[in-house]
Amino acid sequence: MDFKTTIAKRKAGNNKLPFGKHKWETLKFVNKHDPDYLGWLMIQDWFKEKFEYLYLALEKMGYEERTEYIYYNDFIYFDNDEYDHYF
Numbered sequence: 834m835d836f837k838t839t840i841a842k843r844k845a846g847n848n849k850l851p852f853g854k855h856k857w858e859t860l861k862f863v864n865k866h867d868p869d870y871l872g873w874l875m876i877q878d879w880f881k882e883k884f885e886y887l888y889l890a891l892e893k894m895g896y897e898e899r900t901e902y903i904y905y906n907d908f909i910y911f912d913n914d915e916y917d918h919y920f
Contacts, residue, residue: 845860845889845890845894846860846864846890847860847861848860848887850887855870860887860891860894872896874887874888874891875888875891875896875897
């Protein structure tokens with residue numbers, strides 16, 4: 834990993850979430866303590882549209898938009914053409 838990438842990831846992790854159960858916590862903190870929550874955010878359309886800067890910061894930290902299911906908080910979420918809900 835080059836120096837610029839390292840700095841970008843470090844800066845990205847210092848962004849704070851302005852909503853939800855991790856309100857005002859840094860992405861770095863949430864990544865350490867509740868990474869599934871960040872993965873769940875990445876599949877939410879509203880998150881990408883309303884908080885693009887956080888979405889891009891998570892991408893810099895190594896998160897990717899998922900097109901398969903994600904297990905979060907005892908629910909299975911789907912993000913594809915057939916399923917857009919949870920069980």
